[in-house]
Amino acid sequence: MKFEINKVYHGFKLIEEKEVKELNSIGRIFEHEKSGARLFQLQNDDDNKFFSIAFRTPPEDSTGLPHILEHSVLCGSRKFPMKEPFVELLKGSLNTFLNAMTFPDKTMYPVASRNEKDFFNLMDVYLDAVFYPNLINTPEILMQEGWHYEIEDKNDDITYKGVVYNEMKGAFSSPEGVLMRKIQESLFEDTVYSNESGGDPEEIPKLTQERFVEFHKKYYHPSNSYIFLYGDGDLDKQLEFINDNYLKDFDRITVDSEINYQKPYEKMKTVEEFYPISIEDSENDKTFLSMNFVTGKSTDPEVYFAMEILEYLLLENSAAPLKKALVDAELGKDVFGQFDSSILQPTFSVIIKNSNEDKSEKFKKVVFETLNKLVEDGIDKKLIEACINITEFKLREADLGGYPKGLHYNMCALDSWLYNGSPFTNLEYDSILNKIKSALTTDYFEELIKKYLLYNNHSTMLILKPKKGMAEEKDRELKQKLKDYKASLSEKEIEKLVEQTLKLKKRQITPDSKEDLETIPMVSIDDIDKKAEEIPQQIKEENGVNILYHNIFTSGIAYIDLYFDTSMLKRELIPYINLLSGILGKISTEKSHYSELSNEININTGGIQFTSSAFGDVKYTDKFYPKFIVKSKVLPNKIPQLMNLLHEIISTSNFDDKKRIKEIIQQMKSREEMKIFERGHIVAANRVMSYFSHAGRYMDELNGLGFYKFITNLEKNYETMSEEIINNLKEVYNTIFNKNNLVVSITSEETEYADIIKNLSTMTDKLKTIEFNTQEYLFDIDRKNEGLLTSGNVQYVAKGYNFKKLGYKYDGTMLVLKTIINMDYLWNKVRVQGGAYGCFMRVTKGGTIGFSSYRDPNLKETLNVYDNTVDYVKNIELSEREMTKYIIGTISELDQPLTPSMKGERASTNFFRNISQEYLQNERDNVLNVNVEKLKKFADVIEDIVSKDYYCVLGNETKIKENKDIFKELVTVFE
Incomplete structure (x- = not known):
């Protein structure tokens, strides 16, 4: 129309x-x-x-x-x-x-x-x-x-x-x-x-x-x-x-x-605030220092994009000059930035974590000296090109990791529309980027630094200090306040x-x-596709390399992921696999300094990422396949450059720069700390899995709480352990990059595939070809039932076990039961009545049923709710309409739309886990043909799971200590 x-x-x-x-x-x-x-x-x-x-x-x-x-x-x-x-x-x-x-x-x-x-x-x-x-x-x-x-x-x-x-x-x-x-x-x-x-x-x-x-x-x-x-x-x-x-x-x-503008400050203001830490924690190296600037208006699209690029240029990549200067000055153990463009007046922050209050003046001095030097000497044009290129790649790809593109564009539109600007302003970025690209031949970013950072008095120095006992003090004050209030009534x-x-x-x-x-409108079962989505996957061999090829429309972007088997490594080297993933691409190679390498990656690709994981076999309870994964994305004309970069990183990285490796370890520890606070429910749930599952214990040591304890020890004792750390990294590096243990996953259109294969040998032919023996990782798994102590004001309560170990089989019907328990029983008991922000039951194809709560004021009460799930399941009664509703909700979760790269990753995961299309179709059929009697049969599964009594709580140390009788061990999380 x-x-x-x-x-x-x-x-x-x-x-x-x-x-x-x-x-x-x-x-x-x-x-x-x-x-x-x-x-x-x-x-x-x-x-x-x-x-x-x-x-x-x-x-x-x-x-x-x-x-x-x-x-x-x-x-x-x-x-x-x-x-x-x-x-x-x-x-x-x-x-x-x-x-x-x-x-x-x-x-x-x-x-x-x-x-x-x-x-x-x-x-x-x-x-x-x-x-x-x-x-x-x-x-x-x-x-x-x-x-x-x-x-x-x-x-x-x-x-x-x-x-x-x-x-x-x-x-x-x-x-x-x-x-x-x-x-x-x-x-x-x-x-x-x-x-x-x-x-x-x-x-x-x-x-x-x-x-x-x-x-x-x-x-x-x-x-x-x-x-x-x-x-x-x-x-x-x-x-x-x-x-x-x-x-x-x-x-x-x-x-x-109407939202009013803040009148600019006449000079930088210094503000001091506190945050709580555990009585057991040390206050040393736990201060945050932050310099913050108000930078223009969000209705100005040039500021909107240019300041975001500048923040990445100065603070977020391996070649970032301001970050390097702050790290070299040893002012703290982690440096990062933030550009917030979602308010009327965007803000730019330079942040140091794990510092001390007495370093605030030196922090300010180093920031301004470095910025002045960049303005006087000029910023490296190759760094500018790299930062603009990677930003443009991300804008065009618009891959939001599974979130609808509409959500992203809506938020971008509101960033100007809400303040009486046009909703088009921040969506039409081509002309703005072309203007910003003038920085390749002018002093564009240098002028930006002068205007918004060096000569901008609308700024603050924020010193956020740790305070022992602050949480307990506030808790006592609150109890007294409520006691006094009651006495006044x-x-x-x-x-x-x-x-x-x-x-x-x-x-x-x-x-x-x-x-x-029944007032809530519903679609019908007939609106559901009865066939499970099939992601195209061809299993090939090209020049002696195993290939998983996914012929999918990708808007001209090629996604190339390398999966290296790591099962030949000794058990004590497991956490070093994840450490290696945090280090590669951020250290120098035989050819390039790490800053030059960063620029080359950002100029020629959409990014190269390193990660590690393990894929559990759906057929065998404790069988899993550990992998080191190299993810990359590239435009077709840059495929040769990508292959050269991959070769350079995985074959010629240099581990002899002790100072650089120390900096990366400090940053990794800092980011792991952030994850524990942000994802406490996942930390607790995964810790429970490590009590009863060899795969769970492996993942805990690889990237869970076990890894956090590992990297905390490395950071604390780096000076005495540096040789050992570097030798172990070299051993992992020299062992896993082997053509014989490699599977390459390619997601692209047919035209790109031929170019990828033609250039793949640039990297693969230079890999070692060594026969290796895989080993089975068996651990001393034990029901630890830990209370993980933090200064937080809420709990994350987890409980679970593996039903396959108890003789039961996985059935897609369990997914419907999960939907019912999550959206009815747990929602009402733990959130509505208990006051927690969230609570979830998880069912995995590998056999784990786990419960976990999020930002939960309770502890024992929530564990009791989990235990009483069995009675709920035994007494489930659903009308035909209710059953239809839950089937639709379950299918909705199964059918979440995937981006092209996510489709390739999903298909590769299924391959490693031995999940066939027949398996997925059978799972879907189970969901579509569920009935109440089938659901009730799982009451025995739930009963056996909760009776095993494997649980873990991450949360407030006072609350956990008040309930110490239910824990086998109390563990201080942060030192």
């Missing part, structure tokens, strides 16, 4: 239409005349249709009102009155993405689906949720999702409970999380950005129901909305639906949601709190009515 400028379509007037060549899309800007809603559409051939409605929601304080509201609008609405429509969609839609997101100044509600009927269902539920939520007349929603006083008996102590309250307690436990919040706060002390939109746990309990409702009424109006549509959908039909069902009922109003007031708590609990445990549940 052809659309005409200034013509009205279902209430939407078309303001602008143009081609966005960079995205292979047609972009259209509409305005809804009656309601004032803005709408931006990107039309293209992507079948993963995407919709989002966003609102500008400037936080007025740090109670987390925008964040709690984001959770709460999805807890029932006018047309969909059940308690949690969001969960019902997770259970039974074909969504490829379903979420809600709070930012410092906006709130987004995005959904995606490849099925048109499902897509309209998702839009319907989300639009009704944001415009007509039940939270207005149901105070229990704020109590559940935000906070409430919890007291079930008048003689009990009062506590705080709430999903967001506990989520943010977890977020504020991470020093990096505290750092990022304090950076923004320090730079914008007079604007809304000084407030924490997510919520400060100390401020959240100040939020009242009245203010909650007022905020919704003020900001959740179409006149303050930004609607985004993306993909191959029928735009006319979509506009008709949005208008006829929602927007026609609203009149345009004036919404004061009359008996009648206490009884009222008890009554409110019990009323909330009654609401939480009362099932939705059949009538309410």
